[in-house]
Amino acid sequence: MRAIILLSMLFAGLLSHAVRAETVEVRLHYVGPTEGTVWLGLQQGLNEANLQGEFLGQKYTLEPISLADLESLQSVTAVLMATNAAQIMELAQLPQFAHVPVINIVADDDNLRAACLPNLLSIAASNKMKQDALAQWHVKHANSKAVAQGWHKSFEKFAASQLNIRFTKAHGVAMDDNAWAGWVAVKLLSDTVARIQTTDAAAMLSYLRNDIAFDGQKGDGATFRDTGQLRQLLLLVENDEIVAEAPLRGVKGGLDSLGLQSCK
Amino acid sequence: MKLKQLLLSTLLLASASAWAEPTYRLFVSNEKSNSVSVIDSRTGEVETTLEIGDRPRGIGLSPDQKTLYVAISAENAIAVVDVASLKLLGKLNAGDDPETFDVHPNGNLYLSNEDDAKATVINPETGEIIEEIKVGLEPEGVAVSPDGSMVLVTSESTNMVHVIDTNAHKVVANILVAARPRGLAFNTDGSRAYVSSEVGNEIAIIDMKTLKITKKSVIDIDKSKPMAIRLSPDNKTLYLTTGRAAKVAIMDADTLELKATVDVGKRVWGAELSRDGSTLYTANGVSNTVSVVDTALQKSVKEIEVGNAPWGLALDD
Numbered sequence: 001m002r003a004i005i006l007l008s009m010l011f012a013g014l015l016s017h018a019v020r021a022e023t024v025e026v027r028l029h030y031v032g033p034t035e036g037t038v039w040l041g042l043q044q045g046l047n048e049a050n051l052q053g054e055f056l057g058q059k060y061t062l063e064p065i066s067l068a069d070l071e072s073l074q075s076v077t078a079v080l081m082a083t084n085a086a087q088i089m090e091l092a093q094l095p096q097f098a099h100v101p102v103i104n105i106v107a108d109d110d111n112l113r114a115a116c117l118p119n120l121l122s123i124a125a126s127n128k129m130k131q132d133a134l135a136q137w138h139v140k141h142a143n144s145k146a147v148a149q150g151w152h153k154s155f156e157k158f159a160a161s162q163l164n165i166r167f168t169k170a171h172g173v174a175m176d177d178n179a180w181a182g183w184v185a186v187k188l189l190s191d192t193v194a195r196i197q198t199t200d201a202a203a204m205l206s207y208l209r210n211d212i213a214f215d216g217q218k219g220d221g222a223t224f225r226d227t228g229q230l231r232q233l234l235l236l237v238e239n240d241e242i243v244a245e246a247p248l249r250g251v252k253g254g255l256d257s258l259g260l261q262s263c264k
Numbered sequence: 265m266k267l268k269q270l271l272l273s274t275l276l277l278a279s280a281s282a283w284a285e286p287t288y289r290l291f292v293s294n295e296k297s298n299s300v301s302v303i304d305s306r307t308g309e310v311e312t313t314l315e316i317g318d319r320p321r322g323i324g325l326s327p328d329q330k331t332l333y334v335a336i337s338a339e340n341a342i343a344v345v346d347v348a349s350l351k352l353l354g355k356l357n358a359g360d361d362p363e364t365f366d367v368h369p370n371g372n373l374y375l376s377n378e379d380d381a382k383a384t385v386i387n388p389e390t391g392e393i394i395e396e397i398k399v400g401l402e403p404e405g406v407a408v409s410p411d412g413s414m415v416l417v418t419s420e421s422t423n424m425v426h427v428i429d430t431n432a433h434k435v436v437a438n439i440l441v442a443a444r445p446r447g448l449a450f451n452t453d454g455s456r457a458y459v460s461s462e463v464g465n466e467i468a469i470i471d472m473k474t475l476k477i478t479k480k481s482v483i484d485i486d487k488s489k490p491m492a493i494r495l496s497p498d499n500k501t502l503y504l505t506t507g508r509a510a511k512v513a514i515m516d517a518d519t520l521e522l523k524a525t526v527d528v529g530k531r532v533w534g535a536e537l538s539r540d541g542s543t544l545y546t547a548n549g550v551s552n553t554v555s556v557v558d559t560a561l562q563k564s565v566k567e568i569e570v571g572n573a574p575w576g577l578a579l580d581d
């Protein structure tokens with residue numbers, strides 16, 4: 001099944017700073033698989049967004065919508081997509097979404113990054129990022145059969161173990177790449193709403209692109225490249241065990257040694 | 265004559281025990297060796313190592329400094345140790361995964377339950393859990409205000425400082441701060457609180473009247489991941505541990521300007537300052553050492569080997 005997630009924030013405008021603020025309803029429209037780990041990751045992100053919302057005065061809900069219905073909407077604040085690259089590319093270029101954050105959760109196609117669309121943000125690591133991570137690893141481990149992943153159930157550093165524990169406790173399965181990306185997608189948006197105190201799409205897009213330092217529970221505050229790619233470390237996994245983190249130690253460029261660095 | 269002397273010394277002993285003459289012992293929780301290292305802070309020598317329980321992290325003293333409390337996270341308990349005799353007096357039920365705590369002037373413990381998104385209040389005299397207060401995800405740092413009226417709790421994964429009224433045991437305010445807030449500290453009169461953010465690499469000042477952030481500063485140290493905060497007795501100087509940067513940042517507590525850095529061990533987390541402010545001790549989680557920093561010299565003058573993954577410190581001085 002294909003998934004399209006629409007984040008439709010019905011109440012625009014300033015949110016109150018007060019403790020017992022009037023609760024702002026934030027509707028997240030979702031089209032796609034209501035099973036599998038992307039969905040569970042979205043649910044986890046939603047639960048956590050609502051826990052924060054209880055303190056800060058937001059209530060987030062997730063509601064299904066079809067691609068056709070999404071395209072007919074005009075007043076959209078943010079769009080989450082777990083579809084194929086072609087559908088994401090098409091949707092991101094519709095005029096009514098020009099200033100709306102369009103978030104690609106799982107597609108790893110390099111063309112979505114190379115397109116350098118100003119409103120398209122990708123959570124999953126691109127193909128090229130994974131290839132670069134493996135190339136760094138193969139310098140000293142030529143015959144290794146390792147694969148590059150975004151997440152792993154035994155990852156512990158940077159409070160990854162706490163996220164793994166609470167995800168498994170809630171859903172009974174291990175967090176994987178897609179679950180992590182789904183969790184990130186919702187929390188990026190709730191973090192943005194909490195910090196800028198508005199649900200204006202253009203303001204959110206600007207904050208996401210320029211100001212966010214997101215705690216993805218895998219290291220430094222995560223930011224986006226101008227390609228729209230979320231900067232992140234990758235894990236090299238062999239026989240279901242983490243053998244290294246990329247970028248590997250000593251590699252120049254840090255996180256930007258993985259994947260397409262820039263649109264320039 | 266001899267009898268008189270004996271009486272006098274007995275009286276002195278009695279009064280000494282009532283006032284808990286300091287032992288000058290520095291206690292260090294070793295997260296991965298399930299122990300507490302006991303250091304004589306006057307000599308810098310390890311006196312003994314106590315087997316304490318599974319995964320010790322938060323550590324602190326009762327208001328009279330006679331009792332040491334250690335959060336043993338994997339046992340969902342707080343270990344209670346007599347400071348003078350070093351005897352393990354018992355273990356208090358502390359709810360799921362207690363990480364760290366602070367002690368109220370009335371003796372109650374306020375602790376964070378990391379995997380359970382709540383703060384728990386325990387009366388250590390009775391062992392009773394008085395209250396459980398819902399907070400954000402991965403609660404971490406806890407600080408009781410000097411007058412005991414408020415408690416602050418950081419939630420690492422919801423990026424907030426929760427302000428709890430200790431009379432009602434209700435959250436009265438939530439302050440959004442930079443990503444992954446961890447350490448907290450009050451100034452002496454409780455007018456200000458400081459909060460460190462590990463992933464945001466930031467420290468902020470909260471005005472406790474308005475409950476707003478009045479100043480914040482990014483820590484200009486390579487690889488810095490801010491953790492524990494201590495303030496000099498005159499409230500002018502702030503000491504901040506920086507995790508992977510393996511340094512203590514010495515900052516102006518008003519302007520948050522970085523004045524100096526001190527090299528300490530690897531992955532420096534916990535910190536404790538002597539009562540007179542002359543010595544700062546840091547727990548270096550990867551080096552398995554405690555650094556002794558002379559705050560006048562702004563230099564580490566000794567590194568003491570302790571257990572595996574030292575986490576926090578408490579000093580009876």
